[in-house]
Structure formats: structure tokens, C-alpha cells
Amino acid sequence: xxxxxxxxxxxxxxxxxxxxxxxxxxTDYWLVASDNCGxxxxxxxxxxxxxxxxxxxxxxxxxxxxxxxxxxFFWRCGFQVEPTAHxxxxxxxxxQPQAKVCIHGYLFPLPxxxxxxxxxxxxATAVFRGFWTVLIILGLVSALVGGFLLVCGVPFYSHxxxxxxxxxxxTAACLFLLVLLLYVMWIExxxxxxxxxQERGETCANGQVSVFYGLSFMVAAAGVPLELISGxxxxxxxxxxxNSK
Numbered sequence: 036x037x038x039x040x041x042x043x044x045x046x047x048x049x050x051x052x053x054x055x056x057x058x059x060x061x062t063d064y065w066l067v068a069s070d071n072c073g074x075x076x077x078x079x080x081x082x083x084x085x086x087x088x089x090x091x092x093x094x095x096x097x098x099x100x101x102x103x104x105x106x107x108f109f110w111r112c113g114f115q116v117e118p119t120a121h122x123x124x125x126x127x128x129x130x131q132p133q134a135k136v137c138i139h140g141y142l143f144p145l146p147x148x149x150x151x152x153x154x155x156x157x158x159a160t161a162v163f164r165g166f167w168t169v170l171i172i173l174g175l176v177s178a179l180v181g182g183f184l185l186v187c188g189v190p191f192y193s194h195x196x197x198x199x200x201x202x203x204x205x206t207a208a209c210l211f212l213l214v215l216l217l218y219v220m221w222i223e224x225x226x227x228x229x230x231x232x233q234e235r236g237e238t239c240a241n242g243q244v245s246v247f248y249g250l251s252f253m254v255a256a257a258g259v260p261l262e263l264i265s266g267x268x269x270x271x272x273x274x275x276x277x278n279s280k
């Protein structure tokens with residue numbers, strides 16, 4: 036009876052933790068940032084001089100708006116919001132605007148150097164991007180394998196499957212903890228302003244950038260202790276089953 040109740044509690048913790056990992060992996064709100072560069076538009080205008088001759092000139096118009104960025108494993112998106120809008124709340128699904136530009140971001144969180152090497156915007160710390168990608172995929176695989184082993188072990192109360200499944204869940208928690216640490220290192224140590232404004236070139240060199248921890252990061256952080264507790268419970272259940280024999 037005690038083993039069954041503990042297995043139920045461990046299963047609930049593990050299921051919720053794995054769900055948090057999948058939500059963090061599938062949503063693109065790890066990085067949330069805003070800049071005040073506004074929306075720049077180039078307009079071709081025609082005017083006449085004193086002699087009535089038409090003169091064409093190009094005028095650059097910058098509207099006083101805020102550009103909001105959010106990105107994750109799959110996509111990197113940007114759109115315009117009002118200056119008074121809250122950056123994190125504006126990224127909710129119910130607030131998504133139609134004029135939204137997204138590009139693939141499978142290798143988030145650091146940019147890739149395109150063209151010549153070294154590229155002018157190349158960042159040597161981009162090697163951490165590969166570690167981030169590998170760790171998050173390995174963490175998901177470990178969580179799925181651990182859950183599958185535990186499902187197979189429940190009907191037979193197999194201490195080997197419980198122990199192995201718990202070890203996979205603990206491994207998944209540790210891998211996602213490393214993912215979170217890499218993300219925090221990137222936010223705190225790398226020039227994130229340069230990364231956010233890299234597509235603007237020199238048109239917004241003095242722009243102010245605000246960086247936030249997004250909802251995907253928070254969901255992943257919530258899943259780590261849940262997955263860790265679940266793995267430890269099943270490891271203890273495995274030891275209890277061995278001692279009962």
C-alpha cells in the first residue's frame with residue numbers, strides 16, 4: 036500500500052515535470068527583450084523646386100514604438116507594441132499581433148555567423164549554442180525514457196525498472212538544470228544588446244534594450260525540482276522493494 040501511494044505521488048510529480056519540459060521546449064519565450072529603436076520605414080518622395088522641376092529624394096521615417104523580441108528553440112520573432120505595453124504580458128498568445136515576423140531559431144540561444152569567417156557580427160561564444168541545443172534534447176529523451184520504464188515497471192513492481200526509470204528522471208532534471216544555467220550565463224555574461232540589435236546594423240547603435248526571463252524559462256525552472264523529486268521517490272521505492280525480499 037505504501038509502495039503504491041509513493042509510486043502514485045512519484046508518477047504525478049514526474050508527469051507534471053515532463054509536461055513542463057515539453058512546454059518549455061515547444062514554446063518560444065525563453066528570451067523576451069524589447070528595444071526603443073522604433074519602426075523605421077524608407078519612403079520615396081517627389082517635390083518640386085522653384086523652377087518647377089521634380090526632385091526625388093528618399094526620406095527615412097521612424098515611428099516612436101517599441102519592438103518586442105521573443106525566441107526559443109524553434110522560432111525567433113519580433114513585432115511592434117505600444118511603448119506602455121508590458122514586455123512579458125505582450126508575448127501571451129492572446130496578444131499576438133498579425134504583423135509579426137518570425138524566422139527559424141533551431142540553434143538558439145546564440146547567433147550563427149553567415150558568409151565570411153570571421154563574420155563582422157560573429158560571436159566566439161556561439162559554441163555554447165550547440166551545448167544548449169544538445170542538452171535540451173537529451174533532457175527530453177531522458178524524461179521520456181524514464182517515464183516509459185516506470186510505466187512498464189508499475190504492474191510488476193520491478194525494482195530494476197523503478198531504479199532505472201528514477202535514474203533517467205534525475206538525469207533529465209540535471210540536464211535541464213544545465214540548460215537553465217547556460218541560459219543565465221548567456222543573459223548575464225554575453226552582450227545581449229548586440230545580439231538583439233544585430234539585424235539593425237548601425238541604425239540603432241544607441242538604442243536601449245531591456246531583457247527579461249521569459250515564461251518558457253520559468254516553466255522549465257519549475258519542472259526541474261518536480262522531475263528530481265519524482266526520480267528520488269522511485270529510487271527509494273526500488274530500494275524498499277529490494278529490502279522487502
